[in-house]
Amino acid sequence: MKPEQKKSPADDRILLAHGSGGAMSHDLIASLFIKAFQNPVLDRLDDMAVLEIGGARLAFTTDSYVVTPIFFPGGDIGKLAVCGTINDLSMSGARPLYLSAGFILEEGFPLRDLEAIIASMQKTAAQAGVQIVTGDTKVVNRGGADGIFINTAGLGRVPEGVDISGRNARAGDKVLVSGSIGDHGIAILSSRSGLEFSTRIESDCAPLNDLVARMLEVSRDVRCLRDPTRGGLSTTLNELARQSKAAVWIEEVRIPIKEEVRGACELLGLDPFILANEGKLIAIVGAGEAEKILAAMKAHPLGRDAALIGEVREEPEARVILRTPIGSTRILDMLVGEPLPRIC
Amino acid sequence: MKYIDEFRDGEKAKPLIEEILRTADRPLRIMEVCGTHTVSIARYGIRKVLPPSIELVSGPGCPVCVTANRDLDRAIALAQVPKAVVLTFGDMVRVPGSFSSLDRERAAGKDVRVVYSPLDGLQMAEKDPGRPHIFLGVGFETTAPAVAATLLEARKRNVKNFFVFSAHKTVPHALRVLLNAGEIKLDGFLLPGHVSVIIGSRPYEFLPQDFGLAAVISGFEPLDILQAILLLIRQVKNRRPRVEIQYRRGVLPQGNPHAVEVMGRVFQPVDAEWRGLGRIPRSGLALSEDFSSFDAGLKFDLSVPEPREAEGCRCGEVLRGILRPAECALFSKVCSPQNPVGPCMVSFEGSCAAAYKYGT
Numbered sequence: 001m002k003p004e005q006k007k008s009p010a011d012d013r014i015l016l017a018h019g020s021g022g023a024m025s026h027d028l029i030a031s032l033f034i035k036a037f038q039n040p041v042l043d044r045l046d047d048m049a050v051l052e053i054g055g056a057r058l059a060f061t062t063d064s065y066v067v068t069p070i071f072f073p074g075g076d077i078g079k080l081a082v083c084g085t086i087n088d089l090s091m092s093g094a095r096p097l098y099l100s101a102g103f104i105l106e107e108g109f110p111l112r113d114l115e116a117i118i119a120s121m122q123k124t125a126a127q128a129g130v131q132i133v134t135g136d137t138k139v140v141n142r143g144g145a146d147g148i149f150i151n152t153a154g155l156g157r158v159p160e161g162v163d164i165s166g167r168n169a170r171a172g173d174k175v176l177v178s179g180s181i182g183d184h185g186i187a188i189l190s191s192r193s194g195l196e197f198s199t200r201i202e203s204d205c206a207p208l209n210d211l212v213a214r215m216l217e218v219s220r221d222v223r224c225l226r227d228p229t230r231g232g233l234s235t236t237l238n239e240l241a242r243q244s245k246a247a248v249w250i251e252e253v254r255i256p257i258k259e260e261v262r263g264a265c266e267l268l269g270l271d272p273f274i275l276a277n278e279g280k281l282i283a284i285v286g287a288g289e290a291e292k293i294l295a296a297m298k299a300h301p302l303g304r305d306a307a308l309i310g311e312v313r314e315e316p317e318a319r320v321i322l323r324t325p326i327g328s329t330r331i332l333d334m335l336v337g338e339p340l341p342r343i344c
Numbered sequence: 345m346k347y348i349d350e351f352r353d354g355e356k357a358k359p360l361i362e363e364i365l366r367t368a369d370r371p372l373r374i375m376e377v378c379g380t381h382t383v384s385i386a387r388y389g390i391r392k393v394l395p396p397s398i399e400l401v402s403g404p405g406c407p408v409c410v411t412a413n414r415d416l417d418r419a420i421a422l423a424q425v426p427k428a429v430v431l432t433f434g435d436m437v438r439v440p441g442s443f444s445s446l447d448r449e450r451a452a453g454k455d456v457r458v459v460y461s462p463l464d465g466l467q468m469a470e471k472d473p474g475r476p477h478i479f480l481g482v483g484f485e486t487t488a489p490a491v492a493a494t495l496l497e498a499r500k501r502n503v504k505n506f507f508v509f510s511a512h513k514t515v516p517h518a519l520r521v522l523l524n525a526g527e528i529k530l531d532g533f534l535l536p537g538h539v540s541v542i543i544g545s546r547p548y549e550f551l552p553q554d555f556g557l558a559a560v561i562s563g564f565e566p567l568d569i570l571q572a573i574l575l576l577i578r579q580v581k582n583r584r585p586r587v588e589i590q591y592r593r594g595v596l597p598q599g600n601p602h603a604v605e606v607m608g609r610v611f612q613p614v615d616a617e618w619r620g621l622g623r624i625p626r627s628g629l630a631l632s633e634d635f636s637s638f639d640a641g642l643k644f645d646l647s648v649p650e651p652r653e654a655e656g657c658r659c660g661e662v663l664r665g666i667l668r669p670a671e672c673a674l675f676s677k678v679c680s681p682q683n684p685v686g687p688c689m690v691s692f693e694g695s696c697a698a699a700y701k702y703g704t
Contacts, residue, residue, distance in 0.1 A: 013451040017438070023682050253354065268460065269692065326357035326566045328389025331703035 021230025022274070022335030045243060046166055047088040047226065050158055059094035061085060062153035070113065070147055072191045074183075074202030075278070077150055078117035082124040082132075083278060084229070085154040086207040091225040091281065093164040093216055094156030096209050099125065101135040102151040107142045117148065128207035130154070161220055168223035169244035173312040174290035176283040178211060178297055179204070179305040180256040181233050185275025186264045201260050206279030211302045218296040221286035228282055231335045232274040236282050237320045238334045244284075248320045250310030250332070274335040284312060360570045361393050367577050371397045373529065374576055375665050377515060378536030379406035379693025380564050386702035388566040398573065401528070401665040402695035404518050404621060405536065407483045408435045409663055409687040409694050412617040413651035415511045416441035416687075418641075419480050422509060423454040425644050429472070431465035432480040433487070434458045435691045440684060442652040462494040462508075469498075469506040478640045481510040481629075486538040488512045488629055489603040492610035495631075495638055507640040512629035513616055515539050516547040521624050523555050528665050532558030532576040534569070537591040542607075544599025545587045552585035563591040610635050619687070620660030659686035662695055669699035676700060 017024045034042060041049045048061035065081040075083075082099065089096040101121065105114070125132055187203040208227065215222055224244070228236035233255070241248045257272050265272045279302060285293050290308060297303030320332040376382060382402045385391065391400055404410045411419075420441045423430045430446065437446045437458060450456040459465045462479050469477035481491045491508060498506045515536065522528070535548055540561045551559045558579035562572030572590040579585050589595050609632070616628025631639040640646075656674050661667035669675050669688065679685040681697055688694035 013448070015447050015451050017447070027682060324388040324566070325354045326361070326388055326390070326393060326570070327354055328392045330387065330389045331701070333701050333703075 019230075020335060021276070022235055023333075025231070026334070044165060044167065045239075046092065048092050048094070050092050050094075057158040059089045059092040059096075059156040059158055060153070061088040062151065063088060064149060064151040066146070066149050067188065068146065069188075069191055070117070072203055073187045073200055075205035076117055076120050077148060078119075078121035079124045080203075080205055080278060081150040081152045082121050082128070082130075083205050083207045085152040086128050086130060086209050087227045087229075087278075087281070089154045089156035090207075090209040090212040091164070091227055092156070092158055093162035093212065093222065093225065094158045095213065096128065096130045096154055096156040096207075098133045098155045099130055100151075100153045101132050103135070103137045104145050104149040104151075105137065105139045106145040106147050107139060109147050114148070117150075124207060128209055130209075159216070162216060162222075164222055164225050166224050166226060166240050166243035169240055169246050169248070169284045169312045170223070171246060171312055171314045172287050173223060173284050174287050174308055175237075175248060175250060175310040175312065176285060176290065176294055176297065177233070177255065177307055177309050178208070178281045178283070178303045179279075180258045180261065181228065181277055181280060182257060182261040182265065182272035182275035184278040185232065185270075186261045188276070189268070189270075190264060201258070201264065204277055204279035206302055208279065208281055208302060211281070211297065211300045214296050214300050215283065215293050219285070219289040219293050221289040222283055222293065223286065224282075224284035226282050228277045228280060230276050232272075232276060233282070234271070234273040234320070234332050235334045237332065240282070240284060241320050242318045244312070245317055247313045247316050247318075248310060249313050249323070250320065251323045253325050254307055254309045256305045256307050273332060287311070356567055357393075357570060360567065360574065364398075364570065364574050364577065365395055367574065367581065368395045368397055369581065371399070372531045372577060372580060373399045373401060374532050374534055374573065375401050375403040375528075375530050376534040377403040377405040377519065378534075378539065379409075379691065380538065381405065381534055381536065381562065381569065382695050382698050383693055384564050384566065384569060386698040388569075389702075390566060390569055393570075394573065398577070400534075401530075401668075402662070402698075403522065403665045404618065404663045406663075406688065406691050406693040406695070407487075407513065408439055408691040409659060410513060410518070410618045410620065411439075411482055411511055411687070412619050413442050413653060414617060414648065415482075417443065417648040417651055418646045419482070419509055419511065420444050420446055420449060421646060421648050422478050422480070422640060422644060423449040423456055425476060425478070427475045428455065429468065429475055429477045430454070430456045430480065431459045431462075431468070431477055432456065433460075433482070435693070436480055436482055438684065439687045439690045440654065442649070462491045463497065466494050466498055466501075466503060466506050469503055470501065473505055476505050476507060476643075478507045478509055478644075481508050481512050483512055484515055484536070484539050485542045485607070486536075488611065489542060489600075489607050492606045495610050495635055496606065498638060499635075507638055507643055508631060509640040510611070510628075510630055511616075512611065513618065514543075514613070514627055514629065516543075516550075517624050517627035518618060518621055519548075520550060520554075521621055521627075522664060523557075525664070530557060530665075531580050532560070532585070534572055534576070535559055535561040535587070537561060537563045537568075537594055540589075540591065540595045540599065542600050542603045545589055545595065545597045546599075548587045552587060556585055558585045559587045561587070561589045561591050561595050563594065618663075620663035654685045657686035659688045659696070662688050669696040672696070
């Protein structure tokens with residue numbers, strides 16, 4: 001057998017790493033879904049579809065939530081399901097309006113937990129000013145699902161004159177992040193069995209629509225927005241660099257990371273740049289408006305720790321380059337496989 | 345974590361780099377033999393700030409990578425034991441053996457779980473006494489004491505369904521074999537901090553004494569590594585090779601006698617097969633007779649077919665430091681972290697993965 005023909009274990013079955021949001025997820029999406037469903041809206045590869053219907057520009061998106069554990073420090077699967085879809089809509093600059101909610105419940109799931117999750121969804125939706133207007137419930141046999149899975153879809157309206165897409169970054173633009181990274185990833189990991197840290201790290205799970213609205217109020221020169229969820233900052237910046245056919249240069253020392261998150265990463269051998277966030281956004285904005293937009297972010301409770309972390313350049317195309325604290329540079333690549341602890 | 349930041353301070357790095365540039369007056373080839381060093385060197389771009397005359401090469405420092413295919417196949421075969429729960433550190437999950445990998449077994453329905461410490465595995469075993477829980481002991485002196493301590497605990501708590509598959513290895517013997525082979529000319533070693541916390545500096549004394557090589561036990565932050573490189577340069581320049589400890593906040597010359605004692609109670613040295621280096625006498629750790637009831641190798645049938653090496657894979661040469669990852673014909677063309685051919689591309693600490701991921 002020639003090495004070129006070598007079948008990897010990944011070829012004949014779905015592996016967990018296919019769902020990690022990193023390089024393997026991208027390969028799966030490109031080789032299967034995009035190929036099959038191809039159309040101009042999907043081909044934009046943004047986290048939401050922007051559709052022109054009857055003169056209005058509507059943002060439309062869907063996401064499924066399968067987090068373990070379902071209750072974690074700083075949130076629960078319900079809050080996550082509402083925030084996640086609101087945030088995907090918001091990343092087009094849209095004002096989120098309506099959500100759907102689909103539940104897949106495992107036989108035997110405690111009703112009390114379901115009630116708590118529903119209450120949390122309603123609270124989060126009300127807080128963000130969106131309504132849950134349609135839904136579905138299915139129950140599967142014990143073992144057919146892990147407690148509860150939630151799918152939400154969302155609809156929002158894109159304001160006049162707003163054109164935000166992962167393809168819009170240009171050389172000279174500035175890269176902003178709305179706060180510290182890795183909080184959600186570490187909160188989830190540490191709440192799984194056996195991992196407890198003396199400082200409790202809470203998930204950053206939050207709806208970002210109001211923050212985005214404030215940013216767009218001060219400037220329309222917001223070119224790309226994306227929330228670095230699965231795959232983290234590394235993967236999101238790589239997606240933007242690829243979509244925009246540009247280079248993103250960032251400075252490691254400027255990236256806000258909480259001390260306790262960094263400590264946990266050291267301990268577990270994890271890279272904070274690949275950890276999931278659920279209440280943060282990356283914005284690529286015109287250089288002339290960057291300070292103004294950053295100030296607006298810092299004035300918002302969800303953007304207090306916002307920072308300018310780098311800029312867009314022409315070269316090397318479709319790459320993210322990180323300046324390390326000692327003044328050297330290296331490539332910042334997408335997450336490959338699952339984020340795993342080290343062995344040594 | 346201010347403590348970590350101090351060792352990543354760009355302001356402090358500058359004078360150190362300048363001092364290295366001033367001191368380095370001849371070509372030097374330094375080998376690091378710890379996967380965490382490999383990652384740190386790539387992650388912080390340390391090669392790029394050094395003068396071109398200083399060459400850093402990676403040696404056999406990634407425990408998963410040096411595990412021979414036969415041992416990988418046996419570890420993977422354990423997933424087939426009826427009702428078994430296989431417990432492993434994360435690095436092992438995607439490493440391809442001759443015929444399968446743990447994540448492939450997991451996708452096929454076997455119970456393979458990633459744990460952060462062997463003690464977590466012991467607790468899982470206690471909660472589920474009807475199923476054998478098998479911990480894959482792959483690692484160096486760094487992780488072996490934790491496994492040993494877990495087995496002492498397992499005995500104390502009388503846990504009957506917890507087993508260890510021990511493919512542990514010890515570092516110093518491998519360095520001697522590598523040097524005796526004479527394939528690579530080195531000027532010095534950047535020695536592993538974590539391993540040395542346990543074994544101290546004495547087991548490396550043969551490096552200056554028998555081979556005239558410079559040797560510095562280094563920490564893992566960029567400033568640690570830069571400082572260790574400076575110490576190595578000075579040792580060579582002054583012709584005073586010895587084992588120096590840069591990582592003073594972690595390592596004592598005598599190591600950690602308690603950890604060594606615990607290891608000695610639970611393990612005994614055996615010959616071990618290393619990928620790339622072959623069979624090395626007394627370089628492995630098997631469970632001692634006293635702990636044989638916990639030995640997965642004795643409890644379960646571990647006969648596996650004759651191992652196969654992946655065609656074209658040159659991990660062995662990469663681990664001996666004679667081939668750079670990018671010089672392998674498969675690198676990034678056929679072999680990538682998404683589709684790895686050999687272990688050096690899979691493990692977080694493998695030199696191919698580091699070269700691929702960080703492009704340095």
